[in-house]
Amino acid sequence: MRGLRPRCGPPVSFSSLGSNIPVGLDTFPPDFAAHIRGLEAAYLRETDPIRQSGFSGGSDRWRNEREPILSAVKRDGDFLDLGCANGFLLECLVAWAAAREIALIPHGVDIGPSLIALAKIRLLRFAQNFHIANAFAWNPPQRYRYVYTLVDCVPSDQFQAYVHGVLARCVAPGGRLIVGAYGSRSRNSPPVEVRGLLEGSGLTVAGEASGGSPVLAKFAWVAA
Numbered sequence: 001m002r003g004l005r006p007r008c009g010p011p012v013s014f015s016s017l018g019s020n021i022p023v024g025l026d027t028f029p030p031d032f033a034a035h036i037r038g039l040e041a042a043y044l045r046e047t048d049p050i051r052q053s054g055f056s057g058g059s060d061r062w063r064n065e066r067e068p069i070l071s072a073v074k075r076d077g078d079f080l081d082l083g084c085a086n087g088f089l090l091e092c093l094v095a096w097a098a099a100r101e102i103a104l105i106p107h108g109v110d111i112g113p114s115l116i117a118l119a120k121i122r123l124l125r126f127a128q129n130f131h132i133a134n135a136f137a138w139n140p141p142q143r144y145r146y147v148y149t150l151v152d153c154v155p156s157d158q159f160q161a162y163v164h165g166v167l168a169r170c171v172a173p174g175g176r177l178i179v180g181a182y183g184s185r186s187r188n189s190p191p192v193e194v195r196g197l198l199e200g201s202g203l204t205v206a207g208e209a210s211g212g213s214p215v216l217a218k219f220a221w222v223a224a
């Protein structure tokens with residue numbers, strides 16, 4: 001299976017699927033908020049689902065650099081991606097987990113209304129599980145066994161407050177917060193050390209994984 005293009009859904013095109021409803025990024029400095037808002041427009045210029053997720057390395061690298069997230073996933077459960085873009089990562093994780101006989105129910109949050117519209121189309125059966133919000137301040141309707149997010153969803157000086165808030169509000173008792181960081185091959189920049197960021201935030205790391213050769217994705221997780 002490794003190295004094959006994931007058997008996930010076809011490309012979904014953007015065509016007036018949502019409007020640019022302002023969603024609170026006012027806890028962030030203006031430059032950071034502008035950067036986050038700009039991601040949606042950049043992703044929507046693409047039709048390939050991987051590129052629409054902000055990844056330009058192709059399907060083999062996509063799988064090599066994203067499937068290690070499942071090292072943290074040992075049982076069935078609800079899986080929330082905070083910063084889910086078009087939902088393609090969730091769709092792939094559900095498929096890759098199913099191959100390991102683990103059943104995941106996808107849930108997603110993104111600041112981009114049009115990205116959430118695409119995610120709802122991609123994962124139509126689970127459309128009610130997708131929400132437009134700033135992950136930093138989002139109050140979930142339920143708790144999730146697995147919550148995944150990226151270090152760069154918030155400014156670095158708000159990371160500690162972010163991960164503690166997500167653990168308190170979103171992760172079910174006995175569940176896991178999985179934090180990821182991506183480097184860039186084209187910029188020759190490695191991913192940041194997620195373990196160190198979590199430990200520096202006063203959390204105990206329960207496990208870690210990495211993906212890519214050279215390593216371009218790092219993941220670490222903590223228990224709720």
Ligand SMILES: C[S@@+](CC[C@H](N)C(=O)[O-])C[C@H]1O[C@@H](n2cnc3c(N)ncnc32)[C@H](O)[C@@H]1O
Pocket residue numbers: 036039040053054081082083084085086089109110111112115133134135136150152153154
């Ligand atoms: C690189 S994509 C990640 C897609 C997928 N989760 C993955 O890891 O491949 C980052 C996504 O996170 C969203 N995002 C970044 N910061 C966010 C925040 N504070 N709240 C909600 N969404 C955010 C962006 O809009 C973008 O769609």
